[in-house]
Amino acid sequence: MEKIIKKYRLEDVEKQEEDSLEYWATKSIKEKIDAMEQIIKNYYELKGPNLYEQRLQRVLRITKLSQS
Numbered sequence: 001m002e003k004i005i006k007k008y009r010l011e012d013v014e015k016q017e018e019d020s021l022e023y024w025a026t027k028s029i030k031e032k033i034d035a036m037e038q039i040i041k042n043y044y045e046l047k048g049p050n051l052y053e054q055r056l057q058r059v060l061r062i063t064k065l066s067q068s
Contacts, residue, residue, distance in 0.1 A: 006019065
């Protein structure tokens with residue numbers, strides 16, 4: 001896989017966005033999914049073990065149904 005690095009000026013935001021859209025338009029669905037999986041993996045690695053501590057705890061209640 002050949003990587004191409006492009007340099008942009010800070011003022012070239014629209015050109016960067018156009019190039020990005022063109023780039024992803026050429027990629028297959030599998031390549032797009034693989035890229036998303038890598039982004040998610042990187043996110044979890046950056047967040048570390050504290051990622052799950054901020055979640056809400058689920059509470060389950062088991063109730064007995066009355067006989068009809």
